[in-house]
Amino acid sequence: MIRDPYVEGRAAGWQIVDAPSLEADHTLEADVVIVGSGAGGGTAAEILARSGLRVIMVEEGALKSTRDFKMREAEAYPDLYQESASRKTRDKGINILQGRCVGGSTTVNWTSSFRTPPATLEYWQRNFGLQDLDAEALAPWFAMMERRLNILPWEIKPNENNQVLQRGAAKLGIAVGQISRNVTGCWNLGYCGMGCPTGAKQSMLVSTIPAALAAGAVLLTRARAERLAIFGDQVTALECVAIVANGSPPGPRRITIRAKHYVLAAGAIGSPALLLRSGAPDPHRRLGRRTFLHPSVISAAVMPQEVHGYAGAPQSVYCDHYLERDALDGPLGFKLESPPLHPVLFATTLQGFGSAHARLMREFTHSQALIALVRDGFHPRSQGGTVRLRDDGSPMLDYPLTDVVWEAARRAWLAMAEIQFAAGAKWVAPVHEQSAGYSSWAEARAAIAALALKPQLARVVSAHVMGGCGMSDQPKYGVTNSYGKHHQLANLSVCDGSLFPTSIGANPQLSIYGLAARNVSRLAEVLNGRPAVAIA
Amino acid sequence: MVTRRQFLKAGVIGGAALAMLGAWQLARQRTTASNSLDARHLILSAIVPAMLAGVLPEDATARRGAVVHTIARVDQTIAGLSPAVQTEVAELFALLNTGVTRVLLAGVWADWQVADAASIAAFLERWRSSSWLLMRSAYGALHDLILGAWYSEPTAWAAIGYPGPPEIAR
Numbered sequence: 001m002i003r004d005p006y007v008e009g010r011a012a013g014w015q016i017v018d019a020p021s022l023e024a025d026h027t028l029e030a031d032v033v034i035v036g037s038g039a040g041g042g043t044a045a046e047i048l049a050r051s052g053l054r055v056i057m058v059e060e061g062a063l064k065s066t067r068d069f070k071m072r073e074a075e076a077y078p079d080l081y082q083e084s085a086s087r088k089t090r091d092k093g094i095n096i097l098q099g100r101c102v103g104g105s106t107t108v109n110w111t112s113s114f115r116t117p118p119a120t121l122e123y124w125q126r127n128f129g130l131q132d133l134d135a136e137a138l139a140p141w142f143a144m145m146e147r148r149l150n151i152l153p154w155e156i157k158p159n160e161n162n163q164v165l166q167r168g169a170a171k172l173g174i175a176v177g178q179i180s181r182n183v184t185g186c187w188n189l190g191y192c193g194m195g196c197p198t199g200a201k202q203s204m205l206v207s208t209i210p211a212a213l214a215a216g217a218v219l220l221t222r223a224r225a226e227r228l229a230i231f232g233d234q235v236t237a238l239e240c241v242a243i244v245a246n247g248s249p250p251g252p253r254r255i256t257i258r259a260k261h262y263v264l265a266a267g268a269i270g271s272p273a274l275l276l277r278s279g280a281p282d283p284h285r286r287l288g289r290r291t292f293l294h295p296s297v298i299s300a301a302v303m304p305q306e307v308h309g310y311a312g313a314p315q316s317v318y319c320d321h322y323l324e325r326d327a328l329d330g331p332l333g334f335k336l337e338s339p340p341l342h343p344v345l346f347a348t349t350l351q352g353f354g355s356a357h358a359r360l361m362r363e364f365t366h367s368q369a370l371i372a373l374v375r376d377g378f379h380p381r382s383q384g385g386t387v388r389l390r391d392d393g394s395p396m397l398d399y400p401l402t403d404v405v406w407e408a409a410r411r412a413w414l415a416m417a418e419i420q421f422a423a424g425a426k427w428v429a430p431v432h433e434q435s436a437g438y439s440s441w442a443e444a445r446a447a448i449a450a451l452a453l454k455p456q457l458a459r460v461v462s463a464h465v466m467g468g469c470g471m472s473d474q475p476k477y478g479v480t481n482s483y484g485k486h487h488q489l490a491n492l493s494v495c496d497g498s499l500f501p502t503s504i505g506a507n508p509q510l511s512i513y514g515l516a517a518r519n520v521s522r523l524a525e526v527l528n529g530r531p532a533v534a535i536a
Numbered sequence: 537m538v539t540r541r542q543f544l545k546a547g548v549i550g551g552a553a554l555a556m557l558g559a560w561q562l563a564r565q566r567t568t569a570s571n572s573l574d575a576r577h578l579i580l581s582a583i584v585p586a587m588l589a590g591v592l593p594e595d596a597t598a599r600r601g602a603v604v605h606t607i608a609r610v611d612q613t614i615a616g617l618s619p620a621v622q623t624e625v626a627e628l629f630a631l632l633n634t635g636v637t638r639v640l641l642a643g644v645w646a647d648w649q650v651a652d653a654a655s656i657a658a659f660l661e662r663w664r665s666s667s668w669l670l671m672r673s674a675y676g677a678l679h680d681l682i683l684g685a686w687y688s689e690p691t692a693w694a695a696i697g698y699p700g701p702p703e704i705a706r
Contacts, residue, residue, distance in 0.1 A: 002706050071701030074609075074688035077616075084616035086680060092673035189702060197704060246616045310698065343687040343698055348680040353660055357683065358590030364696035390620050433664055433672075456672035457665075 002198050004066040005210040014213040019223035019242035022253045030056040031527060033238055033259040035225040038104020039512035040496030041265030042204025044520040045212035051524040051532045055217040056257055058240055060224045061101035069195035073344040076194035080108050084246055090398040093455025094295055097463040098267060102221060103205030106509060110192050110314040111181040111201055113151045114506035115142045119328050123378060128501045129473035130482045138514055145513035148536035149182040149202040156188060159312025161338045164368045166317045168423030174321045190311045190340055223255055228278035233490045235262045261491045261527060268498035272387040272468035273395035281488035284476045288387035291397055292503035293462035294373040297409045299416035301368045301425035308365055309341030322415055323505060329379050332408035334372040335506060341367055349459055351433045372412030377502030379404050387468050406453035417444040431459040464508050469498040484519045495519060572626060575633040580607045582648040586656040587682040591695060609685035628674050
């Protein structure tokens with residue numbers, strides 16, 4: 001029997017309000033209002049609510065839960081993702097996968113969990129004055145969230161898509177590791193990206209948000225946080241507007257929320273955008289700057305054996321060999337992982353059209369793919385992108401792909417092709433419009449060296465948006481301090497991936513959980529005058 | 537010294553840019569008109585068979601049905617995009633719907649109803665490998681919309697050996 005916490009919760013009187021269903025405009029009050037219900041907002045909600053504070057969560061997306069998840073891309077992308085999973089950077093050079101639903105990206109991510117790499121934290125200490133964020137100080141917070149979300153190494157045999165990475169790397173004498181996942185009683189189905197249909201994935205949707213609701217928090221769904229009212233150094237209200245669906249214009253219901261403290265956890269595009277729309281003070285022009293993506297390039301292979309890349313835990317093996325080879329601020333390193341392969345995601349990602357594309361798709365069950373997540377934000381010529389507003393107030397990320405990112409992309413295609421051929425691939429192609437695929441490593445090596453490095457020729461994707469409200473101990477270099485407290489606004493904190501002053505260099509969910517738990521526990525203590533509860 | 541060939545090339549590109557600006561203006565005025573939806577359907581009726589060559593059914597009736605159904609799925613996808621991106625998509629189709637830009641930018645001389653498959657495939661190929669980012673991203677939009685629509689349907693899955701999501705007892 002599969003449990004859906006919202007079925008029982010609604011019966012128990014959880015306060016869930018769907019904004020478009022309101023018959024009049026409303027004004028609500030709370031101790032803390034949290035914008036966004038993903039990794040940062042969900043963690044914040046449980047800690048604050050269980051510490052006795054009156055919490056309102058505001059979520060732009062709809063509430064879809066365990067029993068709604070049908071493992072179909074046709075429903076999942078429009079229902080659960082920003083811009084129906086086709087959000088793009090300004091020049092369309094990068095496709096961004098980002099959640100837009102209760103639970104945010106945690107509802108649709110592939111469960112990969114890594115603590116923030118110590119090298120990244122050391123870089124933040126040296127360059128952003130974040131002395132208090134060292135691996136030792138953060139360890140208890142990561143440990144607490146690992147307990148809370150059952151984050152453990154995946155002990156079950158990796159699926160074939162991941163085993164290819166394992167085998168190829170072993171042939172080349174390259175180390176791989178076992179990914180930790182936030183699951184409890186996982187069925188090993190492989191559909192994490194469409195919402196977990198069994199409730200096994202310990203996303204915010206089934207863990208912290210239910211705990212917050214049980215502690216009396218209010219969840220407002222399909223409500224877009226439009227603007228903060230600001231007076232001096234104080235936020236005085238949050239103005240929200242009801243929205244029916246992805247793509248539909250907002251309105252007509254408006255909800256005004258007054259709170260003692262405002263927590264922004266709308267993600268690294270949404271949080272800076274809300275501050276920009278609100279005309280928040282930004283004396284050093286830091287807001288929305290240094291937004292990072294782990295720009296990712298892809299290599300597809302056809303294996304002699306069946307792979308069934310859609311089945312089994314999507315990501316269970318990783319390779320950090322190419323992250324650790326060069327200096328952190330030298331040539332850009334990349335992390336290798338295997339992405340799950342589902343028909344729409346695979347077909348839209350693959351190059352070519354017509355018969356050529358159809359031929360590649362006929363190899364679907366034998367197809368294998370690797371992705372290289374490029375670590376951006378450390379090299380002087382990798383300063384990330386900038387969140388701006390369109391005329392209608394919606395956010396747009398301008399992320400120029402610079403020469404150092406492209407140089408890493410080429411190294412990554414080479415590394416991935418070498419691994420895939422070493423694992424026995426019959427055919428390998430970087431996902432690039434100029435590549436028709438290669439049948440040997442020697443052929444691939446020569447051809448990849450000649451590929452043009454241009455957006456929309458090479459497919460570049462991202463599932464990790466970070467930065468834009470970066471932390472620094474000095475207002476000159478960041479939007480917030482290491483606790484996420486806004487440097488210019490006294491009663492506003494940022495609590496999501498937008499805090500990161502560089503990219504993480506690993507899938508970011510656990511970095512967000514740990515930092516959010518630390519920062520919000522401090523906030524609860526300040527607001528309550530007594531220590532926050534430990535949620536695990 | 538500027539050669540005649542370079543001059544002609546600059547002239548064509550300049551003309552194309554002007555025509556494009558005109559079409560952009562036109563597109564902005566047109567985006568809400570119902571005839572723009574009809575135009576989009578007409579253009580997609582020509583482009584879908586080229587994008588999906590090799591997967592559409594052979595039988596003419598079944599093929600027509602599959603194209604119509606795919607276009608309906610593309611409509612659904614577009615409706616799920618943000619209002620700003622929907623406007624960009626409308627602009628793209630307005631560009632393709634205007635004779636002068638269809639010829640200058642897409643290189644398709646005949647009206648969409650009568651354009652032959654080879655010239656449409658050639659247009660997609662030109663945009664796919666264009667040196668203009670704008671053309672490549674327009675191609676990318678058509679690629680993702682149409683192939684995404686096709687492979688989102690269970691009817692497309694048998695051909696690629698995908699069994700569909702597993703049954704789970706609830």
